[in-house]
Amino acid sequence: MELFVQQSINALSLGGIYALLALGLAVVFSIVRLINFAHGEVMTVTGYGMWFILLLNLPVAMAIAVGFLSAIIIAVLMERVAFRQMRGADVTTLLITSFAISQIIQVLFQNGISARPVAVVLPDWLTASVMVGPVRVGMVSILSILVVCLALFALRAILTRSVTGIAMRAAAEDFPVVRLMGISANRVIATAFAISGALAGIAAILWVATRGSVDPLMGAIPVLKAFIATVVGGLGSLSGAVLGGFVLGAVEVYLQAFLPEAALPYRDAISLSIIVGILVLRPEGLIPGPASRRS
C-alpha cells in the first residue's frame, strides 16, 4: 500500500510535467495547427539559463527566474523569427520548420558549450526527501505537484478572465472570425507562444531539478512524450492535453514500479501499446479538441 501511495505521488509528479509540456504544445496547436517539435529546445534553453546563473554563483532563485524568462523569450522569438514567416503554410512545412529550429538550437549548444551533460547543482533541501506519514517522498515530487497545480490554475484564469485568453479560446474554434472582431492575429499567436514557453519553462525547471544536469538533447524525449500526451488527450484540446499528460505519467510510473523484473526492458513498448489501445478505443483522444469535433 505504501509503495502504491509513493508511486502515485511519483505518477502525479511526472504526469504533471508531461501535462505542462503537452499543454504548451496544445495551446499553440489549437490556434496555428502547428506541432512545435522545437518545444523541447525551450526546455533546453531554460536548463542552460539556470546552469549559467548558478555557474556565476548567483542565488538559485535567480537561476529559476532567468530559466523561466529565457523560456518565454525563446518561444516568442521562435514565433517571431521563424513561424510568422511561415504563417499559412501547410502542416508539413511548419513541421519541418520546427525540426530545423530544434536542430539549430541543439547544434548551437553542442558547439557552444558541450555535447556532454553539465551539472546544475541545486541546494540540498531541493533534492532531499521527506516523510509524509509513513511514505518517503522526494521534495521535487511535492514541489512538482504544487507548481503544476498553480500553473494550471493560472492558465485557467488567463484563458477565462483576460480578453486575450478568451480570444485564444475563440481562435482555437474559428480564427478568421476572431480577426473579424478586429483582434490582432499576431498578438493572439505571440501570446500563445509565450504561454507555451512559460509552461515549458516550468516543466524544464522541475525536470532539471530531478536530473541535476542539462545537455543539448535534454528536451528531445520530453517533447516526444508531450506529443504522445496531446494525441492521447485529443489533439487541440487543452483539457485533453492535461489529462493525456497525467495518463502517460501514470502508465510509465506504475509500469516501472509494478512490472516483473523480466518485463522491465519492455516497459516503453508496453506503455506505448497501452496508449495505442486507448487510441483504438477513442481515435480522437480522451477529450476531442474543436478540430476533431468539426471534422
Added chain:
Amino acid sequence: MLEIASLTVRYGAIEAVRGLDLRVGKGEIVAILGANGAGKSSTLAGIAGLVPVQGAVHFDGRSIAGQSPEAISRLGIGLVPEGRRVFSALTVAENLLLGGAEHAAPSERRERAEEMQDRFPILGERRAQKAGLLSGGEQQMLAIARALMARPTLLLMDEPSLGLAPQMVEAVFDLITELRNENITILLVEQNVPMSLDIADHAVVLAQGHATVRGNSAEVAASDAVHGAYLGT
C-alpha cells in the same frame, strides 16, 4: 461610403467573383442576390479581408483592398458571417465581449454589452450559457449583436435569414431595417429575394461572379431575370 471597382476573387484556378463594380451609399441597404455559388459570399469575404482580392475597394475614400481583417474591422466594417459562426464553446457574454474587445475600453464595452442584452433580451437571459446551446435564431441574434458591439458604420450581412423559422426571418429583416434607421449602412447577401427587395434601396444580382442585373429595388424586382427566377409570375 463603399466603392468597389473590378473586384475579382479567386480560389486557385476558380474565379468566384469576376470584375464586380458596386457602390453602397451612406445609410443605404444594398442587397446582393443570386443563386448558390454566384459569388455573393466571396464578395463579402473579399471586402472584409478574409480572402485576397484584385481590383479596388474603397471605404470612406480609403483603399482597403489587401488589408487584414482586423485592420478593416477597426475602420468600422463589421461582418455577420454565413452560418452565424458564433464561438460555440464560449458563453454568450464572452462572444459579446470579443465583439467589442478592440473597439471600446472595458467600461464602455460593459455598457455596450448591456445595450445588446436590452435589445436582444434572450441574450441577457442566457448570457452565462455556452453559445453552442442557443437555437439557430438565438445564435443569429448573437452573431448580429457581436458585430454591433464594435459600433460598425458598415455592416456586411451574409445570409442572415438562412435556416431560420419564418417568424425569426421576419424578426431579422425588421432588425435590418431598424439598423438602417440608426444610420448603419448595410450590404446584405440573401437568398430570400422578395424580403430583401422589400427593404433594400438598391440591389445587384450575381451569376457566376458577374453582375447580371442592377438598379434600385423596384427596377431589379421588375427585371425579367429576377421576376421569373425568384418572384414567380
